[in-house]
Amino acid sequence: DIQMTQSPSSLSASVGDRVTITCRASQGIRNDLGWYQQKPGKAPKRLIYAASSLQSGVPSRFSGSGSGTEFTLTISSLQPEDFATYYCLQHNSYSLTFGGGTKVEIK
Amino acid sequence: EVQLVQSGAEVKKPGATVKISCKVSGYTFTDYYMHWVQQAPGKGLEWMGLVDPEDGETIYAEKFQGRVTITADTSTDTAYMELSSLRSEDTAVYYCAMLGTRLDYWGQGTLVTVSS
Numbered sequence: 591d592i593q594m595t596q597s598p599s600s601l602s603a604s605v606g607d608r609v610t611i612t613c614r615a616s617q618g619i620r621n622d623l624g625w626y627q628q629k630p631g632k633a634p635k636r637l638i639y640a641a642s643s644l645q646s647g648v649p650s651r652f653s654g655s656g657s658g659t660e661f662t663l664t665i666s667s668l669q670p671e672d673f674a675t676y677y678c679l680q681h682n683s684y685s686l687t688f689g690g691g692t693k694v695e696i697k
Numbered sequence: 698e699v700q701l702v703q704s705g706a707e708v709k710k711p712g713a714t715v716k717i718s719c720k721v722s723g724y725t726f727t728d729y730y731m732h733w734v735q736q737a738p739g740k741g742l743e744w745m746g747l748v749d750p751e752d753g754e755t756i757y758a759e760k761f762q763g764r765v766t767i768t769a770d771t772s773t774d775t776a777y778m779e780l781s782s783l784r785s786e787d788t789a790v791y792y793c794a795m796l797g798t799r800l801d802y803w804g805q806g807t808l809v810t811v812s813s
Contacts, residue, residue, distance in 0.1 A: 591759060624801075626742075633792055633803035634734075634742065645801065677742055681796070684756045686732070686744040 592616050594680055596689030602697040609665040611676055611692045618658045619682035625654055625663045626677045634677065638663065668694070699723035701793055701804035708810045714781040717807045719793030721774050727751045729795045731776040733767055736806075737789040745791075748776060783811045 593616040603609050613623065621641035626634040636645050638654035641661055651666045665672055673696055678689040704718040719731065733745040746757035750769035757765055766779040776793055788811045793804040 624796075628742075633794075633806055635803075636796075636801035639798065639801070646799070679742075679744075679796075684747075685758055686747075686796075688734075688742040688744060691741040 591685050592619060592680055592683055592687050594678055594687045594689040596678055596692055598692060599690060600693040600695065602695050603668050604697045605668055605670055607668045607697075609668050609672075609694060611663045611678075613656075613661045613663075613678035613680075613689045615659045615661070615680055615682075619680045621657050622680055622682035623654075623656070623661050624679045624681070625652075626679060627672075627674045628677065629674045637676075665694075699795070699800070699802045701795065701802055703791075703793060703804040703807045706808040706810070708812065709783050711784055711811055711813055713783050713811075714779060715783060715809050716777055716779040717791055717793075717809070719776045719778070719804050721776070721795070724795070724800075726769070726771060726774040729797050729800070731767070731769060732794045732796055733765075733776075733778045734792045734794055735787075735789045736792070737786070740789075745778070750776065780809075783809075785811050787811050 595614045623641045625638040628634040637648050637652045642654045653664045655662050675693045700722045702720050727750045730747045732747045735743045745761050748755050748767040748769045768777045790806040792806050795802045
């Protein structure tokens, strides 16, 4: 199975900060990766698909990059509603794998 | 409007089996795989498996292989996830999810509590 290593596991940031989250795949997965945001008590919501494509309706301050084994989610200017937990999800193989998650907290 | 509506919360004893349903509307059920995801309290997301409603083919994560059965009923546009030999570590919220290339829809989640 493909392992997804996500870092950091948590971070503290202020409104307006630029935030970067990374996922590393144990083997190449082309661009078969999505990024999700989850708020407490809610289902995850996809922000990015195909590593760098913005899901419809998602603010443009969210962006994704990477291919192969290294992927990045960037929030260009953190907003109050962005405090949440973020996950990457690879779907290169038929057995999907989530990253461990990154909790973004208020500094 | 696409909707995935899951069945309600369950309380089960260790060793029992739970079966959760996920009724879809707003899209053609057979056009997309249906996935199931587990989230234990305070923990991350764990992919459990998928079913292709078109032909019933399934793929399961190694962790759940042998205990999970995912099915799809095209007559009612409903997917099911059955988890057997329940133990306390299976206490979690379970989500069904349609994860298309551009489309991404999730059920509201079903809490399963395993307790003696």
